[in-house]
Amino acid sequence: MSDTLTAVEIEDVAQYMRDVGGRARAAARRIAVAEPGAKNAALLELAERIVSQRERIIAANQRDMTAGRAAGLDAALLDRLELTDARIEAMADGVRQIAGLADPVGAISDLAARPSGIQVGRMRVPLGVIGIIYESRPNVTADAAALCLKAGNAVILRGGSEAIHSNQAIAALIGESLEAAGLPATAVQVVETTDRTAVRHLLTMPEFVDVIVPRGGKGLVAFVAEHARVPVIKHLDGICHVYIDAAADADKAVAVAVNAKTQRLGTCNTLETLLIARSRAAELLPRLAQAYRDAGIELRGCEAARAIVDDMLPATDEDWATEYLDAILSIRVVDDVDAAMDHIARYSSGHTESILTEDLGTARRFIREVDSSSVMVNASTRFADGFEYGLGAEIGISTDKIHARGPVGLEGLTSQKYVVYGDGHCRY
Amino acid sequence: MSDTLTAVEIEDVAQYMRDVGGRARAAARRIAVAEPGAKNAALLELAERIVSQRERIIAANQRDMTAGRAAGLDAALLDRLELTDARIEAMADGVRQIAGLADPVGAISDLAARPSGIQVGRMRVPLGVIGIIYESRPNVTADAAALCLKAGNAVILRGGSEAIHSNQAIAALIGESLEAAGLPATAVQVVETTDRTAVRHLLTMPEFVDVIVPRGGKGLVAFVAEHARVPVIKHLDGICHVYIDAAADADKAVAVAVNAKTQRLGTCNTLETLLIARSRAAELLPRLAQAYRDAGIELRGCEAARAIVDDMLPATDEDWATEYLDAILSIRVVDDVDAAMDHIARYSSGHTESILTEDLGTARRFIREVDSSSVMVNASTRFADGFEYGLGAEIGISTDKIHARGPVGLEGLTSQKYVVYGDGHCRY
Incomplete structure (x- = not known):
């Protein structure tokens, strides 16, 4: 040497x-x-x-x-x-x-x-x-x-x-x-x-x-x-999603969705797109928007989201496909867990997705069907990390499926x- | 369809x-x-x-x-x-x-x-x-x-x-x-x-x-x-080795070395190069040569092997690097397990290698140090197979190290x- x-x-x-x-x-x-x-x-x-x-x-x-x-x-x-x-x-x-x-x-x-x-x-x-x-x-x-x-x-x-x-x-x-x-x-x-x-x-x-x-x-x-x-x-993008299900607990949902975005902005396991069930949007989006605003996060929403919180910018298809690594969050209102999983299948980079729900059957489906390196129930995406998972240390987080996946x-x-x-x- | x-x-x-x-x-x-x-x-x-x-x-x-x-x-x-x-x-x-x-x-x-x-x-x-x-x-x-x-x-x-x-x-x-x-x-x-x-x-x-x-x-x-x-x-070559150690049991060694070559000729887990400790060559090579001859196997040996069994053809460097998939076997006399492992490190395709020995320490070293998808003690290389290993079925045998190795x-x-x-x- x-x-x-x-x-x-x-x-x-x-x-x-x-x-x-x-x-x-x-x-x-x-x-x-x-x-x-x-x-x-x-x-x-x-x-x-x-x-x-x-x-x-x-x-x-x-x-x-x-x-x-x-x-x-x-x-x-x-x-x-x-x-x-x-x-x-x-x-x-x-x-x-x-x-x-x-x-x-x-x-x-x-x-x-x-x-x-x-x-x-x-x-x-x-x-x-x-x-x-x-x-x-x-x-x-x-x-x-x-x-x-x-x-x-x-x-x-x-x-x-x-x-x-x-x-x-x-x-x-x-x-x-x-x-x-x-x-x-x-x-x-x-x-x-x-x-x-x-x-x-x-x-x-x-x-x-x-x-x-x-x-x-x-x-x-x-x-x-x-x-x-x-x-x-290798690890490519971290376009991570949180889905707030119809059966979510309101307080847990707000806490986790805010933590996943704001605990650290520039990491690969940071939330980039929040999906929310239509039936809960009117109740939860104003609370969420307030918390995000307080944390200095710019919000970009779909039409349905903007109908509830009117100071969001409009989100485009490009937003769904973007890893901001920044103080920006895109928000989409979806019909149900199927629509959420369809959105994730289309736009996720396969890094980490989390569902907020108290419904066992919905949680089981999400865990089983979402094809990402980490799939979570009622937990912040920020936990997707070798130290948090108990690996002791990590060389990186793999978004590949072969050999090693996740931390x-x-x-x-x-x-x-x-x-x-x-x-x-x-x-x- | x-x-x-x-x-x-x-x-x-x-x-x-x-x-x-x-x-x-x-x-x-x-x-x-x-x-x-x-x-x-x-x-x-x-x-x-x-x-x-x-x-x-x-x-x-x-x-x-x-x-x-x-x-x-x-x-x-x-x-x-x-x-x-x-x-x-x-x-x-x-x-x-x-x-x-x-x-x-x-x-x-x-x-x-x-x-x-x-x-x-x-x-x-x-x-x-x-x-x-x-x-x-x-x-x-x-x-x-x-x-x-x-x-x-x-x-x-x-x-x-x-x-x-x-x-x-x-x-x-x-x-x-x-x-x-x-x-x-x-x-x-x-x-x-x-x-x-x-x-x-x-x-x-x-x-x-x-x-x-x-x-x-x-x-x-x-x-x-x-x-x-x-x-x-993927699976590239199957240049498989059997090493008969100084501490090998004679009958087991002959049985396994012959089975590994002759049970089927054209498979990837068939023996292609037999290594034998110098201290056992004079005793075992004539017995082995007789058994191989009876099975119609052409033998190609190093100089030391040919000094013991004189009707072998001379083996060249190319022989050590060849997967015959045929009724041909190359034979090399080596000093000890270290020389055997050096030969394997140089010429093996990383598929399957087996040692014949009754010595625990030598067996442990061989198992630990040989870098192949299957490493065996006192067993025929022909066992390297998904069915024999209990996988139920196999899509192939990987000689890669990443993701899947062996059957x-x-x-x-x-x-x-x-x-x-x-x-x-x-x-x-």
Whole structure:
């Protein structure tokens, strides 16, 4: 792991990436069979070093900040890029939490005897080499590497070019921590060139990379999905819905619908479209509108909603298909749960939907029929999160259906192989 | 479902495939929530019709056979294409067996309360629309459709052009059976054009297709993997190994190593390279060679093996990397279990490997460290099969690590979503 804290000038990027891949593949074989104690020792060492060597991280981060200001990065991007003392503490805490999780590797489940006499079970095993492609937040370097390592995987990290020095500084600490625990430093590598073709190579090396996890905005994720020749665990939009059913409890409905939108505006599990049963609209929309107004939320409604609350803007088809990530909410009055589920089937991004109802049959239908990664009854969409679900940590939230769906923790970074025990058994 | 039993001339294949995809997506929503009883009724109806209307299937199959002979298809291909009475009975039996399996859809697992008060669990749900691309065997049409339906999925089947009439006849029976059970016939569609561009479209419609399962030779699978823009559950090679350890029991070792190669030659779980510890080679290789010779197996050995059994041909690096699917076996003498695992890491296709040993520590290391979809102790590689593992049926054997690994049954054709139950819970 280089500690030069400078992007490397590389002539042959393809060969460089193949070298990175080859080292990752070799390290993956060692990290896959590392004892839980050794992995945890490396992670606790890393947490310790992040704190004790914070000056080293901050110095590198300041280089990125200076270059970022000179390049005219906007304030939001600079904010995401900056590593403060508090953020460095949080980074170390996150790594410590991951060290404390149960080790998933090697667990055998479903072991059962078969009529032939063999015993068949499934053993949880690492995926191998995971490529993480992310944007400006340098804390992802520590978080993602720690989670992948805990699950027994090698990692290739490709962060945003604006964070290259911060990422290299953190990666150097990871490498040193791995070595201190007797594990290969090459189990975590940061791509040390800002050359954009490096990403294309990373996406197209199935011989070296088993899965890619993009973490960033829609543009990045779409690019990765389009160009990857290896499996991708990805999260596209979070167009989340709350449906207030005819049989909803008024107070719960208002509390949950307001919490889902206002508790945090810019997260993927934030409510973007509120659906409400026609029979409850006149009663509840004025209360809801008042609460949203108090929280500074702009409302855009269908015609029926605007007939009840007249200061809403009109919502268009485009509103139903938009993830605002902002202080805007679209509201639609629907006939019943079927109409709500039809709307969700058409416009949802498959992230998280919640129904407010006291009717058991309606709740069961919604839970069963809505095809999203999280489906809720009488709970805020804001709960759709690896920590809230008890995964301990998450690498992201998958809106795919294959392999991992919803918040992805250690289990999503592993696979299961079959194990078979016989005593000289042959097949006839 | 057309019953015209003739390939359709289609001008705009892209539009045709989008229409097929749109119908599949619509049908998927209905089949996903179908009652287990309705799905089973459709499958039992199908089994009954396959038998009672066998003349209809055989007539269509004869059209394919006649065209195939005229086109000069080789004997092996014509054999795979032909539907005999026995094969039709077996097809019906397979469908009946699938009807008898437990319905995976809707099962909730791991439901637990979280500190926030919400309850979080995971519900097994269908994947949605599955595209199956296969070659000449028309029985795949019934098998694959039945398994996908049982798991609550809609299916688009694209079989080999040489089997188009057989496939259409079987698909017509499936459609009629679905309708008889009150389910949408469009839940199973056979692509009714032999235009090759149809496959390209099927591989690149993520809005309509959730996963592709290619079933066929290496060329087909590689083509699908290269061009798909949706996830693929695939099986490439089966270069399977048996390693006879220093601590192997001689009789078990000979029995298993011979069974793994000779019980069936052309299957993906057949042994292709035998590894043997140097300390046991002089004792066991002559016995093994005799048994293999008796079974008509050609042996290709490393130098050390040929020094013991002198009528082996020399094995080259290419032999270690070859899936013979034939009466040929390569044999290599290795120092110990580490050398065996190094050989496997380098040459295995990640399908199935088995160790023969009575030593617990060595067995544990092999099981843990070998990175293949099935890893066995003292058992024939021929057991790597969905039926032997108790899955009831299989859509194929995955050599990928993502989503499904090893034999893929109903569970591999489903996913899990998170379900959350609250009582007005908000996040703070």
